Every structure is written in C-alpha cells, then in structure tokens.
Amino acid sequence: QVQLQESGPGLVKPSETLSLTCTVSGSSISNYYWSWIRQPPGKRLEWIGYIYSSGSANYNPSLKSRVTISLDTFKKQFSLQLSSVTAADTAVYYCARLQGPTLAFAFDVWGQGTMVTVSS
Amino acid sequence: DIVLTQTPLSSPVTLGQPASISCRSSQSLLHSDGNTYLSWLQQRPGQPPRLLIYKISNRFSGVPDRFSGSGAGTDFTLKISRVEAEDVGVYYCTQATQLWTFGQGTKLEIK
Numbered sequence: 001q002v003q004l005q006e007s008g009p010g011l012v013k014p015s016e017t018l019s020l021t022c023t024v025s026g027s028s029i030s031n032y033y034w035s036w037i038r039q040p041p042g043k044r045l046e047w048i049g050y051i052y053s054s055g056s057a058n059y060n061p062s063l064k065s066r067v068t069i070s071l072d073t074f075k076k077q078f079s080l081q082l083s084s085v086t087a088a089d090t091a092v093y094y095c096a097r098l099q100g101p102t103l104a105f106a107f108d109v110w111g112q113g114t115m116v117t118v119s120s
Numbered sequence: 121d122i123v124l125t126q127t128p129l130s131s132p133v134t135l136g137q138p139a140s141i142s143c144r145s146s147q148s149l150l151h152s153d154g155n156t157y158l159s160w161l162q163q164r165p166g167q168p169p170r171l172l173i174y175k176i177s178n179r180f181s182g183v184p185d186r187f188s189g190s191g192a193g194t195d196f197t198l199k200i201s202r203v204e205a206e207d208v209g210v211y212y213c214t215q216a217t218q219l220w221t222f223g224q225g226t227k228l229e230i231k
Binding site for chain 1: 155161169
C-alpha cells in the first residue's frame with residue numbers, strides 16, 4: 001500500500017521560508033512525478049509543483065520565483081521550500097504522487113495533508 | 121490559466137437517488153496529443169482527496185461502478201447512479217492539459 005506522509009513546522013513567521021518533507025512508503029520513487037498541492041482556507045486546491053524521479057522539476061508560474069522542490073531518492077523523501085512567505089501562504093499542504101501518461105497525469109496517491117499557518 | 125467552474129456548489133441528495141456534478145472549463149481540455157486530461161477527485165470529511173475518475177471517464181482502481189464520468193471539450197459531468205452514505209464529501213474536477221488546476225469543489229450531502 002502506497003503511503004505519503006508530510007512533516008514540518010505548523011507555524012512559520014512572515015518573510016521566512018516554509019519547509020516541508022514528504023516521506024514515501026510502499027512505492028518506488030522511479031518513474032513518477034512527486035508533487036506538492038495546497039489549499040488555503042475556503043479556497044480551491046492549487047498545484048505548487050512537481051519533481052520527476054530524474055530530478056527535473058516544474059513549478060506553478062505564480063509561485064515559481066519562491067519555490068524549490070528537491071528529491072532524496074535514497075531516503076525516499078521529497079521536500080518543498082517556499083521562501084518569503086506571507087499570510088496568503090497559510091494553507092493545508094498536501095504531497096501527492098502524480099502518474100504519467102498511463103493514468104493521464106492524475107494524482108493517484110495523496111498524503112493526509114499538514115496545516116501551515118504564517119503568523120508572527 | 122485554465123479555470124474550472126463546478127455546479128452546483130452544494131448538492132443535497134436522498135440516499136439511493138442519483139447525483140450529477142458539472143465541470144466547465146474556460147478553454148478546451150483537448151490536448152494536442154489527442155487526449156483530454158480531466159479527472160475527478162473525492163474528498164470525504166477529514167480525509168485527503170482520492171482519485172475517482174481519470175481521462176474523463178476511466179474509473180480508478182477500487183472505485184465503485186456507480187461513479188461515471190462523461191463529457192468533451194469544455195463540459196464534463198460526474199454522475200453517481202445511486203448515492204450511498206459513504207459518498208458524502210466534496211468533489212473536485214481537475215485538469216492536466218495545461219499544467220494543473222482544480223474546480224472550486226461541490227459539496228455532496230444527504231437530505
């Protein structure tokens with residue numbers, strides 16, 4: 001059974017960097033796209049970006065200047081860094097596995113999500 | 121950005137009755153490769169989203185056959201043939217034709 005688990009601080013100060021890690025179990029890292037998605041309170045889900053198992057990444061243009069997603073294949077973890085955060089970055093953050101063409105680029109496995117609040 | 125608009129935002133349904141959710145896209149979701157990358161997610165209370173349908177009408181592994189998807193171009197529909205209590209939650213359409221965006225969600229509740 002494939003499982004994803006997010007970890008990281010639940011509170012981040014404005015202007016600082018939000019850092020989250022997702023640990024993968026029950027799945028190979030290879031040949032998948034590993035993604036971050038968030039949902040601000042009362043708003044729709046927003047795709048943040050992904051990193052492919054080869055290490056290549058793709059980001060939402062609206063966040064690109066502040067986002068870095070990295071991959072540690074040995075630890076089976078991938079991480080999100082979002083810099084210069086503001087209250088608008090307060091959200092539930094999900095990690096998810098993104099399938100390639102075989103599943104039409106759909107998100108087939110999700111972590112439980114972790115709430116991150118930006119506040120001083 | 122491709123904007124997905126779902127209707128209704130809330131759908132009270134009687135157990136055993138059908139339900140239908142519409143998803144309209146601001147532009148065609150037909151990709152240049154000939155595929156239409158529209159999928160549906162279900163989010164039960166207190167749970168993360170779960171994949172139900174991919175590429176318009178393909179049920180994901182383990183999804184009951186009372187769920188079906190249809191549509192083309194800019195208009196898509198998720199149907200539940202007979203609503204059960206476990207179907208309560210929020211349903212999202214999502215597209216992968218041009219990066220990824222999501223609908224605003226439709227809350228399915230029991231009357």
